[in-house]
Amino acid sequence: MTSAAALSAPAAAGPVPSATPLAVTAVGAVSAAGIGLQALGRAVVEGIAGHADPTGLSEESLPPRPVRVVPDLPVAELIGRKGTRHLDRTTKLALVACRLTLDTYPGRAGERSGVVLGTSTGSIRSSSEFSMETLRQERPYLVNPSLFPNTVMNCAAGQIAIRHGLHGVNATIAGGHLSGVQSLKYARNALRQGHADRILVGGVEEFCPQSAWGWHLSGALGVDVPVGEGAAMLMVEQEATAFDAGRPVLARILACETGYGPRGRLADALASVVTAALERCGRRPEEVGAVSYGATGLTGLERIEERGVRAALGGRTPGRGVRVKESVGECFGAAGVLQIAGLLGAWRHTAAPAGELALVTAVARDGNVGCAVLESGVLA
Amino acid sequence: MSERGARRVVVTGLGAVSSAGIGADEFTESIRAGRRTTSPVRSFDPSGFPHVHAGEVHDFEPRRWLERIDPAHWGRSGQFAASAARLAVQDAGLAADDLARTRAGSAMGTTSGESAVIEELVGAWAADGLKSLSPDVVGSVPAGRIAAAVNSELGLTGEALTLATACSASNYALGYAFDMVADGEAEYMLAGGADSLNRWAHAGFYRLGALAEEVCRPFDADRSGILTAEGGVALLLEPYERAVARGARIYAEVLGYSVNCDAEHMVHPDPTSIAACIRAAHRSAGVEPEQIDYICAHGTGTRTNDATEVAAVREVFGDRIPPISSIKSMIGHTMGAASGFGALICCRALYDGFLPPTAGVERTDPDLGPGVDPIPGRARDARPRIVENHGFAFGGNNAITILGRVA
Numbered sequence: 001m002t003s004a005a006a007l008s009a010p011a012a013a014g015p016v017p018s019a020t021p022l023a024v025t026a027v028g029a030v031s032a033a034g035i036g037l038q039a040l041g042r043a044v045v046e047g048i049a050g051h052a053d054p055t056g057l058s059e060e061s062l063p064p065r066p067v068r069v070v071p072d073l074p075v076a077e078l079i080g081r082k083g084t085r086h087l088d089r090t091t092k093l094a095l096v097a098c099r100l101t102l103d104t105y106p107g108r109a110g111e112r113s114g115v116v117l118g119t120s121t122g123s124i125r126s127s128s129e130f131s132m133e134t135l136r137q138e139r140p141y142l143v144n145p146s147l148f149p150n151t152v153m154n155c156a157a158g159q160i161a162i163r164h165g166l167h168g169v170n171a172t173i174a175g176g177h178l179s180g181v182q183s184l185k186y187a188r189n190a191l192r193q194g195h196a197d198r199i200l201v202g203g204v205e206e207f208c209p210q211s212a213w214g215w216h217l218s219g220a221l222g223v224d225v226p227v228g229e230g231a232a233m234l235m236v237e238q239e240a241t242a243f244d245a246g247r248p249v250l251a252r253i254l255a256c257e258t259g260y261g262p263r264g265r266l267a268d269a270l271a272s273v274v275t276a277a278l279e280r281c282g283r284r285p286e287e288v289g290a291v292s293y294g295a296t297g298l299t300g301l302e303r304i305e306e307r308g309v310r311a312a313l314g315g316r317t318p319g320r321g322v323r324v325k326e327s328v329g330e331c332f333g334a335a336g337v338l339q340i341a342g343l344l345g346a347w348r349h350t351a352a353p354a355g356e357l358a359l360v361t362a363v364a365r366d367g368n369v370g371c372a373v374l375e376s377g378v379l380a
Numbered sequence: 381m382s383e384r385g386a387r388r389v390v391v392t393g394l395g396a397v398s399s400a401g402i403g404a405d406e407f408t409e410s411i412r413a414g415r416r417t418t419s420p421v422r423s424f425d426p427s428g429f430p431h432v433h434a435g436e437v438h439d440f441e442p443r444r445w446l447e448r449i450d451p452a453h454w455g456r457s458g459q460f461a462a463s464a465a466r467l468a469v470q471d472a473g474l475a476a477d478d479l480a481r482t483r484a485g486s487a488m489g490t491t492s493g494e495s496a497v498i499e500e501l502v503g504a505w506a507a508d509g510l511k512s513l514s515p516d517v518v519g520s521v522p523a524g525r526i527a528a529a530v531n532s533e534l535g536l537t538g539e540a541l542t543l544a545t546a547c548s549a550s551n552y553a554l555g556y557a558f559d560m561v562a563d564g565e566a567e568y569m570l571a572g573g574a575d576s577l578n579r580w581a582h583a584g585f586y587r588l589g590a591l592a593e594e595v596c597r598p599f600d601a602d603r604s605g606i607l608t609a610e611g612g613v614a615l616l617l618e619p620y621e622r623a624v625a626r627g628a629r630i631y632a633e634v635l636g637y638s639v640n641c642d643a644e645h646m647v648h649p650d651p652t653s654i655a656a657c658i659r660a661a662h663r664s665a666g667v668e669p670e671q672i673d674y675i676c677a678h679g680t681g682t683r684t685n686d687a688t689e690v691a692a693v694r695e696v697f698g699d700r701i702p703p704i705s706s707i708k709s710m711i712g713h714t715m716g717a718a719s720g721f722g723a724l725i726c727c728r729a730l731y732d733g734f735l736p737p738t739a740g741v742e743r744t745d746p747d748l749g750p751g752v753d754p755i756p757g758r759a760r761d762a763r764p765r766i767v768e769n770h771g772f773a774f775g776g777n778n779a780i781t782i783l784g785r786v787a
Contacts, residue, residue, distance in 0.1 A: 130580045132505065140579060152491060152775070161776065170775065171777075175541070
């Protein structure tokens with residue numbers, strides 16, 4: 001074996017293959033702004049704060065800070081009554097977003113469809129309550145076995161597949177704030193490899209006292225920034241597939257790039273993935289007309305994100321800035337796809353013409369950075 | 381409409397943190413000997429549980445293996461993953477700087493993420509309420525910290541992707557990493573998985589009637605279930621051309637993989653869907669069933685799994701079922717890391733020339749039908765050329781990888 005010294009000049013990294021554009025052909029969202037894309041779009045554009053009363057969502061006391069929650073989750077109307085008794089809120093939110101998306105999808109989902117669902121830690125409420133039962137019961141094993149599947153992070157993705165008969169790739173991406181762009185990148189590869197013909201790309205996060213206290217105590221979120229919840233989903237397919245079927249393209253996904261930066265170099269790392277993403281799709285920084293920001297409200301990271309984006313765009317701040325969290329609160333594993341849904345909702349609400357170029361950015365404290373490049377399509 | 385990447389992809393480094401030892405050599409030696417390394421749980425208080433055995437990594441000292449990250453800021457699963465990745469890079473004869481200078485990233489699988497961290501917080505909640513949660517510990521909860529730990533430990537600037545597709549997650553990660561290297565999206569990828577023992581899974585599996593009392597014996601007529609387990613595993617992937625150019629030891633080539641979803645039931649696997657996944661994996665690798673020399677089974681040791689798995693294999697292979705064994709008989713079910721440990725032992729089986737055994741098989745279950753060879757007891761000397769590695773999961777998430785010896 002050669003010594004490491006022989007590698008002092010590692011084989012130069014070859015050219016990265018060009019990215020194939022994907023088409024978004026349906027979108028659904030459920031958040032504190034309400035049910036559906038229209039409610040989200042209006043809230044984002046008009047700066048409306050979402051529903052803020054968490055009554056009924058927690059038997060535990062909640063931390064003294066604002067929250068944003070989904071007012072009335074229409075479970076019975078949208079996913080039926082059958083087999084929902086043991087589902088947790090994470091799975092219900094995901095199923096509702098899925099139903100809303102499929103309802104607007106002009107094609108048929110079916111067997112050759114997949115699911116790529118972003119999360120932070122699954123339902124932290126389900127796993128911690130299940131764990132708590134092992135301490136509280138007379139015997140540690142006297143837990144309710146019907147609730148056990150809820151403690152596993154891929155529960156929601158599995159339930160979506162079961163309810164809609166989706167046999168394609170079924171992946172759960174634990175990306176936290178990066179879930180949106182990481183899920184899109186994962187889905188792009190899965191479509192390219194033929195693991196499905198179309199993929200529901202989503203993200204989900206439920207509001208619960210465990211995570212509310214976690215955010216409150218961690219100091220990671222600004223003191224006045226609400227803890228939120230929600231789910232959003234996009235139907236994503238190869239552009240050619242959508243064209244051939246005559247399905248309107250709501251937006252094109254031109255690139256999604258991810259990277260990892262060392263502590264203290266996060267803005268640079270973000271700037272370089274933004275630059276790489278634009279290069280991958282052959283667009284220039286000055287063409288960017290919108291940014292949907294991911295780090296809104298995150299202590300220290302909000303400025304890093306703005307700095308990184310500005311650096312990549314040559315010091316310019318694009319005219320349209322979407323900050324979905326101002327309406328729906330901090331939604332962690334759902335934040336990334338809500339950023340995209342919020343952008344699409346804003347495009348629709350303002351009747352934006354096709355062809356507006358947008359960045360969707362994300363940055364996390366551990367070092368993860370990401371950027372997707374989208375172009376508005378037919379949103380009327 | 382599948383588009384295979386242009387580059388061949390090989391495995392040149394292996395890292396393991398497990399009850400069977402730390403490092404791929406210790407792990408492999410233990411498995412070849414058919415040694416059972418499960419034992420009574422010590423990492424949580426198992427009193428009150430009728431069954432207390434598990435595949436625990438006793439006395440794990442992260443500081444011995446980690447060079448860059450401070451274990452105090454990372455959960456047990458992240459520590460396992462980062463340690464295994466560090467070991468894999470060393471095993472590949474690379475300095476971490478070699479990876480940091482190029483496009484290198486990680487894809488790690490998990491079932492329960494940082495479950496030990498969550499249970500530490502549940503302990504605080506039980507004692508003093510949610511307002512007593514420690515901010516430092518809270519920061520270690522997100523499951524995505526597992527791949528992040530790998531990138532931070534090795535200074536990688538590429539993607540850090542944590543796949544939470546439960547017990548097939550490492551195979552999902554391996555398949556994705558394979559595509560990234562084949563396509564030229566990455567020059568190196570660390571692929572694997574990590575999970576920690578936790579009370580809640582122990583309780584859950586016990587209540588489902590799936591937990592063995594003391595011995596996990598897949599394929600045996602008297603098998604009684606799984607043993608929960610923990611650990612971390614990492615495989616270093618790079619393009620074949622560069623591995624040859626740098627004179628690297630090549631354990632195996634990743635030939636292909638497939639993923640699909642039963643979409644039937646959360647906990648009962650479906651043989652038809654698994655058979656479809658096996659066939660798709662063969663197509664992806666460009667191999668025929670008769671070319672498969674060995675199957676590293678999902679082999680959990682429950683009656684349902686083993687019967688379903690053998691039925692699926694029979695559907696594809698007909699009467700000639702390749703030797704099929706389960707390393708879970710020795711290390712237990714390491715959950716999100718399980719198919720990663722399977723991939724690791726497949727690499728060593730191809731490189732060293734053996735078939736891994738199933739420990740504890742006294743009488744192969746006749747209900748599984750004729751022609752099932754679980755390689756009972758100890759490893760068998762052999763020269764497998766192409767092997768198949770199974771991973772099935774909660775939610776019907778199947779993932780199968782195909783690995784081959786590089787001549």
